[in-house]
Amino acid sequence: MRQVILTALGTSSYSPITYAWDRFPHSPEVTDVFPLALANWFPDFELRVLLTKEAKQAPPWARVRKTLGDRAVPLDIPSGNDVDDVWMIFDTVVGALEGAQEAVFDITHAFRSIPLVALLSAAYAKEAYGVRLDALVYGAFEARRPLRTPAQADDVAPVFDLAGFLPLFDWLTATHTFLRTGDSRELAEEMRQAVSGSKPIGQLAEALEDLSLGLELSRPAQVRREADRLQRAAGGLQQSPDLRLAPMRRLLGRVSEAYAKLAGEEDLAPKQQLGREFALIKWYVENGHLVQAATLASEWLVTHACWRLKCRADTRGGRNCARDAMCGHLEPTDRTRQYNETMAAAAKAALATLRDADAKAWRTAWQEVSRIRNEIAHCGTGHRKPAEASKLAQDVRQIPRLLAPLLPR
Numbered sequence: 001m002r003q004v005i006l007t008a009l010g011t012s013s014y015s016p017i018t019y020a021w022d023r024f025p026h027s028p029e030v031t032d033v034f035p036l037a038l039a040n041w042f043p044d045f046e047l048r049v050l051l052t053k054e055a056k057q058a059p060p061w062a063r064v065r066k067t068l069g070d071r072a073v074p075l076d077i078p079s080g081n082d083v084d085d086v087w088m089i090f091d092t093v094v095g096a097l098e099g100a101q102e103a104v105f106d107i108t109h110a111f112r113s114i115p116l117v118a119l120l121s122a123a124y125a126k127e128a129y130g131v132r133l134d135a136l137v138y139g140a141f142e143a144r145r146p147l148r149t150p151a152q153a154d155d156v157a158p159v160f161d162l163a164g165f166l167p168l169f170d171w172l173t174a175t176h177t178f179l180r181t182g183d184s185r186e187l188a189e190e191m192r193q194a195v196s197g198s199k200p201i202g203q204l205a206e207a208l209e210d211l212s213l214g215l216e217l218s219r220p221a222q223v224r225r226e227a228d229r230l231q232r233a234a235g236g237l238q239q240s241p242d243l244r245l246a247p248m249r250r251l252l253g254r255v256s257e258a259y260a261k262l263a264g265e266e267d268l269a270p271k272q273q274l275g276r277e278f279a280l281i282k283w284y285v286e287n288g289h290l291v292q293a294a295t296l297a298s299e300w301l302v303t304h305a306c307w308r309l310k311c312r313a314d315t316r317g318g319r320n321c322a323r324d325a326m327c328g329h330l331e332p333t334d335r336t337r338q339y340n341e342t343m344a345a346a347a348k349a350a351l352a353t354l355r356d357a358d359a360k361a362w363r364t365a366w367q368e369v370s371r372i373r374n375e376i377a378h379c380g381t382g383h384r385k386p387a388e389a390s391k392l393a394q395d396v397r398q399i400p401r402l403l404a405p406l407l408p409r
Contacts, residue, residue, distance in 0.1 A: 002046070002099055002100045002101055002102075003042070003044055003045040003046065003100065003101065003102045003103070003134075004045060004046050004047075004048055004096065004097060004100045004102070004103045004104070005035070005038050005039070005042055005045045005046065005047045005048065005103070005104045005106065006048050006050070006093060006096060006097065006103060006104070006105050006106065006118070007034075007035040007038065007047065007048070007049055007050070007105075007106035007108070007109070007110075008049065008050035008051070008055075008106070008107070008109055008110040008111070008114050008118075009033070009035070009049055009050075009051060009055050009058070009060045009061050009064065009109050010055055010058070010060065010109050010110075010111050011052075011054050011055050011058040011060075012058075012060070012109075013032075013059055013060070014032040014033055014034075014060060014109070014141075015032055015141075015150055015151040016030060016031060016032040016151075016153045017030070017031075017032075017141065017144055017151050017152070017153060017154075017155045017156070017157050018030050018153065018154060018155065018156045018157065019031065019034060019037045019139050019156075019157050019159055020156050020157070020158060020159065021041070021137075021158075021159035021161075022159075023041075023135075023159075023161070024041050027040070027041065028156070029041070030153055032060075032063070033060050033063050033064055033109070034106065034108040034109060034139040035047060035049065035064060035072075035106060035108075035109075036063075036064060036067055036068070037139070037159075038104060038106055038137070039067075039068055039071070039072075042104060042134075045102075045104060046071070046073065047064075047068060047071055047072045047073065048073050048075050048096045049061065049064065049072055049073065049074055049075060050075050050077050050089070050092070050093070050110070050114065051074050051075065051076060051077065052076075052077060052078065052079050053076070053079075054079075056074060056076070060109065061074070075092050075093075075096055076092075077089045077092050079112075086113050086117060089113070089114065089117050090117050090120065090121055090124075093117060093118065093121040093125075094121050094124055094125055094128070097121070097125040097129060097131050098129055099129070100125075100129070100131050101130075101131065101132060102131065102132045102134050103122070103125065103131050103132070103133055103134060104133075104134045104135045104136075104137065105118050105119075105121075105122050105133065105135070105136045105137070106137050106138075106139075107119075107136070107137070107138050108137070108138055108139040108141070118136075119136070119162075119165075119166075122136060122166060123166060123169035126166070126169075127173075133163050133166060134163075135161045135163050136161065136162040136163040136165075136166065137159055137160065137161055137162070138159070138160045138162060139157055139159050140157050140158050140159070140160055141157050143157060143158055144156060144157040167190070167193070167194065168247065170186075170190055170193075171187075171190055171247040171248070173186065174186035174187045174189070174190050175187070175247070175251055178251075178255065178258075179254070180287075180288075181287050181288060181289070182212075182215065182258060182283065182287040182289075183212050183215075183216075184208040184209075184211065184212050184255060185208065185209050185212045185213075187208060187248065187251070187255070188204075188205035188206070188208040188209045188212075189205075190247075190248070191204065191205045191208075191248055192205050194248075200233070203233045204230070204233040204234060207226055207229045207230040207233045208230065208255075210222070210226045210229075211223060211226035211227055211229075211230055211259065214226055215284075215289070215292070216289075216292070218292045218295050218296050220273075220276065220277050220280055220296065221266045221267070222266075223262050223280060224262065224263060224264040224265065224266055224268070224276060225265075225266040227259045227260070227262040227263035227264070228263040228264060228265070230255075230256070230259055230263070231256060231259075231260065231263055234252055234255075234256055261279050261283070262276070262279065262280055262283060264276050270303070270306070270307040270313060271307065271408040273303065273313075274300065274303060274304055274307060274407065274408055275407065275408065277296060277300050277303070278300065278400070278403060278404075278407055280296060281293050281296050281297050281300060281399065281400060281403065282400045284296065285396065285397055285399065285400060290376075290392075290393055290396040290397075291376055293396050293399060294369065294372050294373045294376050294396050294399065295373060295376075295377075297369045297372075297373070297399045297402075297403060298369050298370060298373045300403065301323075301362065301365060301366050301369060301403070301406075302319050302322065302323050303319075304362065304406055305319075305322035305323055305325070305326040305362065306318055306319060306322040307408070308322075308326075308350070308354060308358070308362075309321075309322045309325055309326070309346075309347045309350040309351060310346065310347075310350055311325075311343060311346075311347055312343075317343065318343065321343050321344050321347050322347055323366075325344070325347040325348055325350075325351050326351065326359065326362050326363065326366065327363065327366065328363075361405050361406060362406060364402070365402045365403060365406060368395075368402055369399060369402065369403075372392065372395050372396055372399070375387050375392055376392065376396075
């Protein structure tokens, strides 16, 4: 397994002091150049040292090279005077980690932008190459005790491991996913990793996961139920004193607000159900879930027909009856295998009471939504000239406008 220590050296001469790290409580290291302590603590790791042209000629690098020989490999970097330099440093850092399974980052003697670049590089390497970050360390020379000037060899400086802050990048990724798509499953996973064994946190994470799955698989009733459960479970996070959940606490208001419009009872009266599902269709469009938007819109129109014609929307027969009545090709005498004749006759009678404009608006929406839904469901097959994806996406985004005139007032 390839293991790497990535460090940096400057041009200054450093004073020898004792570095103490609680990870190695019985092995304090007395040295003037902190990477030499790391080399002793991690004897199997390769040492890669970032060096400017000036640093390569300075005493610290000569000391490291003399002590470690070929085990210490120099990495030439620019001085970091402009943005192009910073990108070159980033590329050098990430390139040094390619193929590594484990890494230790050291920013003790780094200068200018290198500490920030190292932090960003660590996050990038973790995602791009699957590099496990063993530690992100800083030998705190300024925090030595006693704080004498000049420093003495028996002054003890603590070593801080900052790797615990790297999950912030995972929170950032999860937050970006949520804000861009509305999918909160990555947030739920980050919560579980941050705090395991907490019942309130587990309940909130479960609500987030179940809600996202219901959204992905177009389960409106489940979405209403889980969005409602999420609002209740959010209180457990607000009451948790655990600082590791600070990123989620800051975000919780936006999560709750984003899903609040989808919450409601699982079983609703038809008018309320149509209102909630219309809101969900708009949510799908706004968050880029175009397949779900088209699929639910098709079913929304059938539910709308059931409401207008007083057919049961929770049975296949009732839905088929209402749809065919609105489409104008219901023949009860020929379709008794599917429909109850009494239901079909009632649907035709109810249809006769609708204003022509209402029926026409429904048929116009049905024709267009059905075309869009079928284009998507059949994956562009069965047509000599299937719609381009960009055109189809534009059509889906117009669906809320098609359905809005039918929304119960």
